[in-house]
Amino acid sequence: MGEGRNRVxxxxxxxxxxxxxxxxxxxxxLGGAAVYGSIAASHFAPADLIGVAGDDFPxxxxxxxxxxQIDLQGLEIVPGGKTFHWGGEYQGEMNEAITxxxxxxxxxxxxxxxxxxxxxxxxVFLANIDPAIQLQVLDQVRNPKLTLCDSMNLWxxxxxxxxxxxxxxxxxxxxxxxxxxxxxxxxxxxxxxxxLLDLGLRHAVIKKGSHGAQMxxxxxxxxxxxxxxxxxxxxxxxxxxxxxxxxxxxxxxxxHDEMAFRQAVLVGSACASFVVEDFSVHRxxxxxxxxxxxxxxxxxxxxxxEPVVF
Amino acid sequence: MGEGRNRVxxxxxxxxxxxxxxxxxxxxxLGGAAVYGSIAASHFAPADLIGVAGDDFPxxxxxxxxxxQIDLQGLEIVPGGKTFHWGGEYQGEMNEAITxxxxxxxxxxxxxxxxxxxxxxxxVFLANIDPAIQLQVLDQVRNPKLTLCDSMNLWxxxxxxxxxxxxxxxxxxxxxxxxxxxxxxxxxxxxxxxxLLDLGLRHAVIKKGSHGAQMxxxxxxxxxxxxxxxxxxxxxxxxxxxxxxxxxxxxxxxxHDEMAFRQAVLVGSACASFVVEDFSVHRxxxxxxxxxxxxxxxxxxxxxxEPVVF
Numbered sequence: 261m262g263e264g265r266n267r268v269x270x271x272x273x274x275x276x277x278x279x280x281x282x283x284x285x286x287x288x289x290l291g292g293a294a295v296y297g298s299i300a301a302s303h304f305a306p307a308d309l310i311g312v313a314g315d316d317f318p319x320x321x322x323x324x325x326x327x328x329q330i331d332l333q334g335l336e337i338v339p340g341g342k343t344f345h346w347g348g349e350y351q352g353e354m355n356e357a358i359t360x361x362x363x364x365x366x367x368x369x370x371x372x373x374x375x376x377x378x379x380x381x382x383x384v385f386l387a388n389i390d391p392a393i394q395l396q397v398l399d400q401v402r403n404p405k406l407t408l409c410d411s412m413n414l415w416x417x418x419x420x421x422x423x424x425x426x427x428x429x430x431x432x433x434x435x436x437x438x439x440x441x442x443x444x445x446x447x448x449x450x451x452x453x454x455x456l457l458d459l460g461l462r463h464a465v466i467k468k469g470s471h472g473a474q475m476x477x478x479x480x481x482x483x484x485x486x487x488x489x490x491x492x493x494x495x496x497x498x499x500x501x502x503x504x505x506x507x508x509x510x511x512x513x514x515x516h517d518e519m520a521f522r523q524a525v526l527v528g529s530a531c532a533s534f535v536v537e538d539f540s541v542h543r544x545x546x547x548x549x550x551x552x553x554x555x556x557x558x559x560x561x562x563x564x565x566e567p568v569v570f
Numbered sequence: 571m572g573e574g575r576n577r578v579x580x581x582x583x584x585x586x587x588x589x590x591x592x593x594x595x596x597x598x599x600l601g602g603a604a605v606y607g608s609i610a611a612s613h614f615a616p617a618d619l620i621g622v623a624g625d626d627f628p629x630x631x632x633x634x635x636x637x638x639q640i641d642l643q644g645l646e647i648v649p650g651g652k653t654f655h656w657g658g659e660y661q662g663e664m665n666e667a668i669t670x671x672x673x674x675x676x677x678x679x680x681x682x683x684x685x686x687x688x689x690x691x692x693x694v695f696l697a698n699i700d701p702a703i704q705l706q707v708l709d710q711v712r713n714p715k716l717t718l719c720d721s722m723n724l725w726x727x728x729x730x731x732x733x734x735x736x737x738x739x740x741x742x743x744x745x746x747x748x749x750x751x752x753x754x755x756x757x758x759x760x761x762x763x764x765x766l767l768d769l770g771l772r773h774a775v776i777k778k779g780s781h782g783a784q785m786x787x788x789x790x791x792x793x794x795x796x797x798x799x800x801x802x803x804x805x806x807x808x809x810x811x812x813x814x815x816x817x818x819x820x821x822x823x824x825x826h827d828e829m830a831f832r833q834a835v836l837v838g839s840a841c842a843s844f845v846v847e848d849f850s851v852h853r854x855x856x857x858x859x860x861x862x863x864x865x866x867x868x869x870x871x872x873x874x875x876e877p878v879v880f
Contacts (some may be wrong), residue, residue, distance in 0.1 A: 304880075353757045447663045449780065450798035470759065471781040474795055481872045485784055485793035488760035512880070522875040549880055556878040562791050563873040565832040568866040570614070570822070570859060 266511040267308055267331075268301045270294050270504065271372055271397045272387025272410075274311040274335065278347035279539060281354065283493040289540040290321045292344065293387035293410070296497035299541050300531050301385070301508030302328040303552065308378045310334035310397065312370045314341035324545060333375040341366035354495050355469055374400040383511040385503055386430070388412045391422035398429050406516065408432040408507045410499065416443050427459050434503050436467040449474065453481070463521055465506070465528075467499055475525050479518045484525055485562050487533035487555060494539045498532045501544060505531035530555040576821040577641075578611045580604050580814065581620040581682055581707045582697025582720075584627070584645065588657035589849060591664065593803040599850040600631045602654065603697035603720070606807035609851050610841050611695070611818030612638040613862060618688045620644035620707065622680045624651035634855060643685040651676035664805050665779055684710040693821040695813055696740070698722045701732035708739050716826065718742040718817045720809065726753050737769050744813050746777045759784065763791070773831055775816070775838075777809055785835050789828045794835055795872050797843035797865060804849045808842045811854055815841035840865040 272294035278287045298307040308331040315337055325332060342365030348357040372393060382405035386394040394409065401407075409430035415423050416439060423443070427433055433456050435443070440452040449466060453476030456464035464476045472485040506528035513520045530552055537543045585602035589595070608617040618641040625647055635642060652675035658667040682703060692715035696704040704719065711717075719740035725733050726749060733753070737743055743766050745753070750762040759776060763786030766774035774786045782795040816838035823830045840862055847853045 453798075468781065471778065472793065480868070481795065481798055482875065483782065483793070483795035483872055484875075485791065488763075488791055519876055523878045526875060526878050553878070553880065558790070560875060560877055562793055563875060565792070565794075565836060565870060565873060566829055567870055568833045568836050568863070570863065 265306060266383055267306045267378075267381050268383045268385060268504075268507055268511050269308050269310065269374075269378055269381035269397075269401065270297045270301060270385045270387060271310040271394070272297060272385075272389050272500070273344050273367060274309075274313045274317070275344040275346055275367075276317070277496060277540070278345075278360070279494055279496055280349035281494050282351075283491075284539070286539045288345075290324065291346065291496060291540060293389070293497075293500040295325070296500035296535065296541060296544075297385055297387050297504030298325065298330045299328055299544050300501040300504030300535070301511070302330055303505065303531070303547060303549070304508035304527075305383070305511035307331065307504075307508070308334055308381060310372050310374060310378070312336045312338060312366050314343040314366050315339050317343045324541075328545065331378075334372070334378055336373075338366040350495055353470075354492055357496070372397050372400070382406065383507055384408065385507045386410065386426065387500055387503065388415075391415050391419050391426045394426045395422065395429075398426070406431050406507065406510060408434055408503055410434045410503055411439065413439055413442060424459065427456065427461060430461060432463045432465060432507075433461050434465045434467070434499070434506070436469070436499065440464070440466050450476070450481070465525060467502060473502070473525055473529055475521065477518065477521070482522045482525060483563075484529050484559055487529065487559060492536045495536050496539075497535050497541070501535040502528040502532040526556050526559050527552070530559055576615055576693055577688075577691050578615050578617045578693040578695060578814075578817055578821050579620065579684075579688055579691035579707075579711065580607045580611060580617055580695045580697060581704070582607060582695075582699050582810070583654050583677060584619070584621040584623045585654040585656055585677075586627070587806060587850070588655075588670070589804055589806055590659035591804050592661075593801075594849070596849045598655075600634065601656065601806060601850060603699070603807075603810040605635070606810035606845065606851060606854075607695055607697050607814030608635065608640045609638055609854050610811040610814030610845070611821070612640055613841070613857060613859070614815065614818035614837075615693070615821035616641065617814075617818065618644055618691060620682045620684060620688070622646045622648060622676050624653040624676050625649050627653045634851075638855065641688075644682070644688055646683075648676040660805055663780075664802055667806070682707050682710075692716065693817050694718065695817045696720065696736065697810055697813065698725075701725050701729050701736045704736045705732065705739075708736070716741050716817065716820060718744055718813055720744045720813055721749065723749055723752060734769065737766065737771060740771060742773045742775060743771050744775045744777070744809070744816070746779070746809065750774070750776050760786070760791070775835060777812060783812070783835055783839055785831065787828065787831070792832050792835060793873075794839050794869055797839065797869060802846045805846050806849075807845050807851070811845040812838040812842040836866050836869050837862070840869055
């Protein structure tokens with residue numbers, strides 16, 4: 261992670277989560293989109309985290325982030341404040357979280373201020389957060405080369421115009437399928453993909469849960485299945501891990517052509533398949549390159565086919 | 571389609587359909603699983619159709635089938651009988667048909683009798699039909715090399731054991747995702763795939779509608795997305811066309827290794843993407859190899875990725 265390498269700027273929530281699944285219950289575990297994203301990105305490129313926490317945020321979590329060389333100059337710790345605290349559970353197919361409570365704490369008044377050194381970062385991941393805050397970040401970066409934007413149903417419902425504005429100023433959209441369909445009021449994923457590209461995005465990456473992911477660009481479409489998992493313990497953070505790994509991988513590459521994006525989708529899928537194997541970032545924080553590489557190989561094999569001959 | 575080429579035996583319904591979609595309404599159009607399957611297969615290998623129709627079955631439809639070199643010795647025409655007649659419509663996403671009426675006609679008493687010359691066919695497609703009839707066909711073929719079995723929710727509900735028996739005697743299962751999940755009472759497609767392989771099947775091909783198709787085998791999994799279509803006019807026959815093209819392609823190949831199966835899934839997906847562009851077999855009956863080839867190329871491109879490098 262030496263000097264001169266592309267750094268990734270990641271803005272989003274930093275949270276303490278209470279999560280219940282069929283595999284157990286954990287309390288005040290490290291969570292938040294910016295955390296999942298930064299740890300995933302850190303396997304490929306140095307990450308700068310922009311977020312806010314209260315002074316109840318445990319030191320061991322700060323240590324864990326720093327252990328991944330994540331720059332925390334942009335993580336504001338509010339004295340006397342409470343860290344964003346979310347509680348929820350997953351049932352059945354675990355496709356969707358049932359929220360028990362959301363205590364915004366210091367996140368309610370989050371106004372990101374980028375340290376001067378971070379304003380030249382060229383790789384920017386705007387994790388799921390109020391689009392007004394995403395725009396504030398975009399106003400502070402000087403020369404972004406590749407901006408990745410995530411969002412969610414809530415913002416599409418109540419701030420659709422702002423979401424569209426962020427997307428117009430981004431290069432890559434990363435949405436799940438229901439979000440993408442909702443955004444353009446369509447039943448067709450290719451139509452949603454097309455409309456995202458019409459906004460000026462170069463790539464639209466749609467996450468389809470157990471159906472994997474599909475990317476749309478001017479060069480066509482590219483699809484990968486989900487890794488056939490034996491066990492999903494906790495799906496929290498899968499999308500953020502996907503995004504963090506995707507942009508981290510791209511930041512680490514010398515070129516950003518279509519093939520690099522396709523490989524980045526593979527890398528994102530692979531990393532997302534790890535994070536769900538355990539609660540919080542237990543599984544992704546200790547990943548070694550050989551593990552990621554092997555899972556990318558499995559995914560690559562799942563789409564490998566020689567051209568058809570008659 | 572000369573002598574010595576592998577022939578494909580296809581058993582299933584021969585029907586006259588009344589179909590209503592947002593794109594129009596057509597009456598007494600050529601339909602039925604065996605018809606869609608045979609026409610798709612005929613682009614790759616000569617097909618022998620086993621089915622039954624009444625003498626109300628129009629001569630022009632017999633001509634159309636014969637135009638595709640489909641052997642109709644096994645198509646019983648019952649004097650004074652009525653051809654299986656189905657009416658239904660598709661709404662919204664067109665994922666599922668709403669049945670208006672089903673008049674079984676001569677199909678109610680269908681007992682397939684294979685012409686002597688057909689009993690040595692090595693490639694057998696058991697289209698969706700009562701599993702008892704599928705077993706009667708298996709009892710009459712002498713030396714099948716590759717048997718492909720389709721089924722549907724109805725038979726899984728009321729004749730689960732017979733469906734399992736047919737699958738045990740088959741090489742390839744072709745089910746849609748809801749059917750596969752229902753058959754093994756699971757939420758997980760990889761689990762359903764595994765359980766199909768446990769029955770002794772070599773390949774389990776799961777159709778996922780707009781999410782494409784995924785194959786499971788001892789060699790792992792293989793997934794293709796759906797072709798991004800601009801317009802679905804009538805989804806009837808997509809699965810049967812997929813199956814017919816898949817087995818027809820395999821029958822035409824000198825080898826049946828894993829790669830040939832993957833290519834066959836691509837070919838099946840490509841042909842299925844044509845049939846839905848128009849009602850009945852309007853689109854698939856006139857297909858030329860260059861069209862199929864081009865769509866296979868598009869699908870292949872949608873999964874093409876160089877191995878990931880770090």
